[in-house]
Amino acid sequence: MTAPIVITMGDACGIGPEIIAKAFASGAAQGAVVMGDAAVMRRALALTGQGTSLAVLERASDAAACPPNCVPLLQATGLPGDLLQAPMGQVDARAGAAAGACITQAVSLVRAGEASAIVTAPIHKEALAAAGITHPGHTEMLQALAAEPGRPLPPVRMMLANDELRTVLVTIHMSLRRAIDAVTYEAVLETLRIADRAARSFGLASPRIAVAGLNPHAGEGGLFGDEELRIIGPAIEAARAEGIAASGPYAPDTVFMRARHTASHPSEFDLVVAMTHDHGLIPVKYLGVEQGVNVTLGLPFVRTSPDHGTAFDIAGTGRADPASLIAALRMARQLSA
């Protein structure tokens, strides 16, 4: 029997607990277990009014025996005692500390083999910072938790995927000017290795990886920039020499269309490696942000998350849409099967 997926509760003042409650009520989270706080989750169940109840478990493996309409929870330890006092929709150090504790304990669970994958509900980076956690976000925190003692951090990359398209990003949260400098031979080649390894672990035998250029028309032979000739092309060649089915660099404006997969439009590629945050995310989000799933590649376990934040503006109203969390659960199930 497979171990359950563990869902981290996220920031208690954001929509995380509410979308988790809704995902269980819909049946889409059946078999998963929440790492969080019982009082916060009970409040979320009341806020969303879905008639579900909470079951505080001793062991993750008990989740399978949990009846429908029941949210199985592992009580995270060491949480602030007055967590429920943190006001909804606001940055609060208590919520940041609790969110961090849930992530740490979820990683322990999956590394012990008691969970099969981690799905993370949204956290707020200012709340983390207020709690003295220096990681700017999930990815960096998971990377640190996944590192072997005394060894360098494992290189990771962000993949954003929906049913039609998967993109893996060479650079993410930095200015476009810095991103251009960060597009190095090593960074592109490492991204191709991570993307290839991950796609094989998803069950693709020889993943067809398209590499988008950095410049308009992929540089038009050097006329509109030479990064394709100096950096991206050689990195693709090196990856091919390692047996990776990478091709390109292709013009950024048409490669995503070519990689789009629908019943009537079979894709030419299994995934696209994009040089910048927005080249990669614009096409995934274009048809609707609610189906986008964020996957961290390169970790020694599967981690997915919904592609949105804590939505403080609607936290506590019960109106948050669980669609992206449900898509993240579905993706985690596929990737860890």
Added chain:
Amino acid sequence: MTAPIVITMGDACGIGPEIIAKAFASGAAQGAVVMGDAAVMRRALALTGQGTSLAVLERASDAAACPPNCVPLLQATGLPGDLLQAPMGQVDARAGAAAGACITQAVSLVRAGEASAIVTAPIHKEALAAAGITHPGHTEMLQALAAEPGRPLPPVRMMLANDELRTVLVTIHMSLRRAIDAVTYEAVLETLRIADRAARSFGLASPRIAVAGLNPHAGEGGLFGDEELRIIGPAIEAARAEGIAASGPYAPDTVFMRARHTASHPSEFDLVVAMTHDHGLIPVKYLGVEQGVNVTLGLPFVRTSPDHGTAFDIAGTGRADPASLIAALRMARQLSA
């Protein structure tokens, strides 16, 4: 009665003449007139085998009287005598010279009020260059032809549009590194003015213009680049002070999704101003390049074109798809109505 739309023949060695023949055969070009060469167009009619015949006109206004299944043509003057000898699918100075002459004469026609708009079939910039024409493309050539003697060139911008989305670009054919430098206060403000004026001329009373940022998350308050704070934000403020309904800067990865217009997803904005070629073109092309239309804004006349090139690889086979040319004709008709 409105004057006809004039379609320039494009590069005689590319797919231009064939897609023009197919557009007329489908009925979609009814009422338009071709500026081109009779022998080249007769060859295209034979290649596409659509049973249409050619009518060489004296005056553009005779196009309206042309029966269906007939392609009305104005014979461009001063073309190379051996134009038919230029081999299909290859760069040829004769084809470049002819393409240039057709554009020049089409502009004269529209400036004389004998045509209502220009739709340009694809040209090949190397063929233009081989013919000694120094303009790198249509846009620059039309800009020069539109300039008043002794006055500076009119500032123009490229718009790419389909039925769901319109984007106007601040920068186009240059490296991403140079594009970042070209995102100036003046360039953004001028783009907003051109976009607003054009959208009003298309019949929108107070066009809602969304401005996409340059950096991920539109700079995240300066954390990922400061162009939004230093340049783009102030340019939006200045445009608003001039009565332009501009807003932003918005995160590039979600603004296009928000501007996408379908029956079930009404758009929040009428058009998006994008800082870079690929931010703007990735979403327009994502659902299929065949419906994208390129519109040059800022000229004293309407000019549209299909969003593809000469496709030398299939020129002469009769297989080229006229869908984008047909979309360009429809757009030109709307914009010049």
